[in-house]
Amino acid sequence: MSTATRSLPRTIGAHAILITYTVIALFPVILVVMNSFKSRAGIFGAPLTPPTPKTFDLIGYTTVFGQGDFFHYFQNSLVVTVLSLFFVLLFGAMAAFALSEYRFRGNTLMGLYLALGIMIPIRLGTVAILQLMVATGLVNTLAALILVYTAQGLPLAIFILSEFMKQVSDDLKNAGRIDGLSEYTIFFRLVLPLVRPAMATVAVFTMIPIWNDLWFPLILAPSEETKTVTLGAQLFLGQFVTNWNAILAALSLAILPVLILYVIFSRQLIRGITSGAVK
């Protein structure tokens, strides 16, 4: 019982450190969002206080909505992210099923080949990717981004999903086979629903880098019609360096959707990361 008496100061110490770091982690985000609702005088006069009726102002937001075509950029990001995610999950799950379910010649080799991309960043192939896109006429199309992001997301997706598919009971699949189900039906009807939690984890891991990426939109699809919200925000922020209201509003608009999604899915994400531990 000596641990109980000793643990109080230690608990307080632990909380103190964790609270300090939480403040460090959240402060910049809160600061930006808070000041985006203030007038220029409020932003510079008292940056650390929340907006009061006197300093409250939506001028930044009206500028952003008036100038940038943010709704359109947002739509592009959404299309790219959702479609890439769909292909990563579908193709990744299919390949993971093939690798974990069937024994065939070259199975291990194929697994290693597909795992290569976990460590080697796709960005290093950019020069040739751009040439390929120019040759196929895909430059400045969302399809270019979707294809690249699908390739980028697949290795980790296959790696994680095949771990989970190995745990699906063989009896269940064999029962399905005896009932005359085709391999495709077994995959789509029996196995996919069972690995849904793993799919959600992979979805979160895949989604965040795609939504946040600046490199490929900048290189493969910088045209006005295909700009993603990250690239749009980057250019917008560059143009409005002196308009602090607009910058803070644009930053807040970029933060909020991701933050909301994160709050909804954080349990899933954290469970996914720590799943190696939960045995």
Next chain:
Amino acid sequence: MDTETMAAETRAKRPIRWHVGVFLAPAVLVYTAFMILPLFGTLQLSLFRNIEQSQVFVGFGNFRTLFGDPNWSVNFWNALRNNVWFFIIHMLVQNPIGILLAALLSSPRLRFTAFYRTAIFVPTILSFVIVGFAWKLILSPIWGVAPHLMDFVGLKSFFTPWLGKEQYALTALSLVSVWQFVGIPMMLIYAALLSIPDEVIEAAECDGVTGMAQFWKIKLPLILPSIGIISILTFVGNFNAFDLIYTAQGALAGPNYSTDILGTFLYRAFFGFQLQVGDPNMGAAIATIMFLIILAGVCVYLFLVQTRLRRYQF
């Protein structure tokens, strides 16, 4: 024995299982076409040079230019040096903080851990554009948030516009990047600490090993594989970084190239900047060097840190 041979016979007689191919094909095709082939294409391009509108094989000529021609080599070595410093800061600051936070989070019966975990991970999900700009604003002397905050702790006299000074800019940006990514080592180490069996901890407590001694002698050796993983993830991420520098300091990685790292150097070489025209072949050569650096890092990790990657699913 008998059944085994029978099984082998039926397997041999079984027709080609098309469904295996159907399951594998889409992933393998997309992955090969847009990841593997471009990667090798880039390696190949680095051996050619565009002379009078046609690609001419020049062997290692581009690399000789990169290392030998002062127009390139000064920038290249500068970018490489900066990138190493960028990595060192991550290893010395990000990973120890991550381990400390994870150790605190995993202490038994601590309350609000879910809240802390969620909150500390928030910066990691934000885009570089947001992070780069938000910190640029905070550190800006025009807004005055940073000096204002430092005034609270009596350090106001130490404030300088860090991002604008050659000697501080890179370190400041490295720390911003640390701020953004500390959640990843925290989570991975946290997972590793949770997976330590209770019996081990109980046995240690029976032997009177508790508190700090328990962490150093029992837990740390057990989470070494995870520390290896976060080190290699940090290495790959750092030598591939681009976005944060580009957002905060632009493609020229100012002031005076002091924040230039390999990613921004590659971007400038490939796309050109100001008066210099872009050169895909030199870009490919720099990408090849980055590839070799990352490959070397991964090999060192795989050979030296004898660990089973798959158990931790990263």
